[in-house]
Amino acid sequence: MSFREALESGRFVVTAEVGPPKGADVEEMVHHIELLKGKVDALNFTDNQSAVMRMNSLAGCAIAVQHGVEPILQMTCRDRNRIGLQSDLLGAHALGVKNVLCMTGDHVSAGDHKGAKPVYDVESVQLLGIVESLNNGRDMSGNELKGATDFFPGGVVTPEADPIEPQLMKFEKKIRAGARFFQTQAVYDIEKFKEFMKHARKFPVKVLAGLVVLKSAGMANFLNNFVPGIKVPQELIDELKAAGKGKGLDAGMSICARHIRQLKEEGICDGVHIMAIGMEDKVPEIMERAGL
């Protein structure tokens, strides 16, 4: 069952994230693909995440297809203009990539090529419209394509953005532009996430809660202070502290597993997207602890 079919069937789906390598060596990425094969419904491949130059998402996706794992192509608007984006989408489709996650992309000032000229010729809402157009057999200029695509388009949303109203406005625009599923920025406060889901449930879209595995109280504080849209509640930070030295990751995995279990059992959302950020090896164990 494909990722799209699984979501449409109403089954609780699980996706995880793999960052392509900074370099030509794909061994570790392939190891992670193999490790998660058969365990997750699909694997996201990040697109030069945090504006740090790496192997492209498309190559990661193509390698996943070769290994029998369904990929989700993360596509940002930072590095390519409308011609590059459409061209890469057609290429991705030819390589068997059917899911595309349309994102704005972190600004170049966050990354390791700070002097780069940021592109943003189009943005996430418009990129969703472009995907829809390709699915209808036309490029965004209206030219007929030799063969339409069959993409399953998705977007991202930050449920804990502050202020939230402009974010929700954009969320709705993304749905109107064609987003069929959402993977959220990391959520830690499930009660607050329920509030967001109450709103999201008004729309015909599937939502996967984003979960970033915590490794320590220090990491939680860092996320709170420096990463927009992430709020780790104090009680979770206390829990990580109480775990003691060297036990932070274990506690973080338990928190993640507990959240997955709650999200699934209470039917809060349609699935989870686990972002292990360098701890991909731990994803199977987290899923096991969550009873998946």
Next chain:
Amino acid sequence: MIITKKRDFQELLDNIRDYKSFFLIGCSECASLCGTGGENEVKELAEALRAEGKEVTGGIVAKTGCQVLGTKKELKAYKDAVNSAECILVMSCGAGTQSAVELFGDKPVYPTNDSLFLGNMTRFQVFDERCSMCGDCILDKTGGICPITTCPKGLLNGPCGGMKDGRCEVSPDIPCAWVRIYERMKKLDKLDELAESVIEVKDWSTAQSPRALSTREKKEK
């Protein structure tokens, strides 16, 4: 106005190392307000050059340096000073420098300033950028606040995930353009208008350099 900043003096000296005599052209418009090409700055540069052993044959603060014919006319009165200078230094924006290049086909012309952006002056000699002159205004759709210019990503349909407490991911000094637009439209009771319309992909051909405009032909017809 066009915001300019003085270039490094040593770099200027390096540019003009082969020349001994200079005529200086400031500008009474933007460069004067920026403190880079008004009366005082022309005097200061003349003194600084003399201190370096250079000769300054004269100087002028052109009324509008980017107005080619007007500047040409003003320079007539300075014919001798201009003729006796080996090199022209222009203390305005890149447009003013290129007016001088057009007027002095046989003399080297160097800029003393860097041209930065089209700016608003918020306090004396404090400037910020609000318009990129993209050639196809969307201020009618965004409550009069330009996201193309005031959002570092130029986003057209709402904030990105990098917004934190109403500030930009690029720098906390930058307020999120889309939070500002949202708040303004809310105040004007126009949120529906903002939320319902997806701003289409922009046609950047209107921003493609070199741009030119003439309204003369229309009038003559």
